[in-house]
Amino acid sequence: MEFGAWPHVRGDLASARQNASAFLDGLLPECDRTQLARQSWGATWAGTGDAYCRLADLNIKKKEYDEATEAWLCALTAFEVARRLVADDDPRRAHVTAKVEAGLHKIGLSFGHEVESARIACGDLGEFLAYYLPAGTPNSRAPAVICVSNEEETGVTLLGRLLPVVIGLGMSLLVVSHENIANHTRGGSEIVLSHCLDHLSVRPDVDSSRIGIYGDGLSASLATEYAAYDRRIAAAVCDGGIWNWTRSLRSIEWMTSTDDSTDRDMVSGHRSRLARLPNCPILVVAGGRGLVSVCEAIKLQTVCMAARIDVDLVMPQLIRGLGEGVDNFVSSDGCIFSWLKQKLAPPPERVVG
Structure with a gap:
């Protein structure tokens, strides 16, 4: 499949969510028959979320706060895809959830008003x-x-x-x-x-x-x-x-x-x-x-x-x-x-x- 941890992510929320939606619609049952396959996709989307986080941090350093906000929101979407792919009893699910919580705390720096x-x-x-x-x-x-x-x-x-x-x-x-x-x-x-x-x-x-x-x-x-x-x-x-x-x-x-x-x-x-x-x-x-x-x-x-x-x-x-x-x-x-x-x-x- 064509979706993965993109090497050069862009903080474009609309595109990120379209890609996530297309991936989920294209996740056919035959692609999900083994625990290994599901873990692999989960790791891919978690890595994509990490890439968006790095982009957000870079934008904050450059004081480009609108761009940082959009990158954080892209990261939250990627982490949610990853969280749904990882099994409930897999320790990595809690790890991805922790990344979501950390992202929510950081997003106030660029969002203009905190949760x-x-x-x-x-x-x-x-x-x-x-x-x-x-x-x-x-x-x-x-x-x-x-x-x-x-x-x-x-x-x-x-x-x-x-x-x-x-x-x-x-x-x-x-x-x-x-x-x-x-x-x-x-x-x-x-x-x-x-x-x-x-x-x-x-x-x-x-x-x-x-x-x-x-x-x-x-x-x-x-x-x-x-x-x-x-x-x-x-x-x-x-x-x-x-x-x-x-x-x-x-x-x-x-x-x-x-x-x-x-x-x-x-x-x-x-x-x-x-x-x-x-x-x-x-x-x-x-x-x-x-x-x-x-x-x-x-x-x-x-x-x-x-x-x-x-x-x-x-x-x-x-x-x-x-x-x-x-x-x-x-x-x-x-x-x-x-x-x-x-x-x-x-x-x-x-x-x-």
Whole structure:
């Protein structure tokens, strides 16, 4: 394949992400049958990330801060590709993750404003550390998104993946770890997330009427529950209630012992009720490494279209090979945040006269 650790990398973020996306789309199962092949590609992309880091350091010495920023963002993208190729139990995975964290600390030197550490106090539930990335528009109130990592990653890892996507979109991020949200008794996750939204709402650089939520992996279910709980949420990237729906499906099948058409009507009505719970537009990520199957997502969207419920789908490609599949996070993240930008855009100004 033609993608590798380029000997002369250029700090061009758009090209770097296009190359990463093309590599992931071209990673056929037959290229991934052995642990050795996967480790080799992981090492290649980690080396590419290191090359971008060296370029960023060189640009900082030359006081070319914009170029240094772009090189750091290219490095974060390369490290994320490497991290997904390396096996979970491989020590090199932790090494690549550490490079992502180091890059996030250094990027403030060229980015103009550093990622802020935010302590979210949740009353009797304690407090936890989150990460706030300002939109970079200090003279205006920007939309913001609460981003919850998947169950296998930390907030720092998710921030490293999303930072190259959101640059220039004019939205702020508050990134939190799944474990800080999910490890509570029933109803606790909604309370914790409401404190996250409260934290954003009082910031002078955030438009409190344009705050969304994005749940990655199992956190997609938490995002659905929170969007239904807190009517202040303006858009949600979630599972549309499918996780809870599949858990209750057996109960519905047991209860409906009548003819198939009655079963279908009850199932369809249940899907519609679940999707109506959030009082905002929702985007369901189906397939890939997420928890929502493409089949269930399409059924949900069909029911919602008939009921005029605002539900969209994004379906990242998943390349299945050795161990877990590798999804094209570059294209799926791009679709997710393009959708969020659209849904969190300010309402058009009314023309008087």
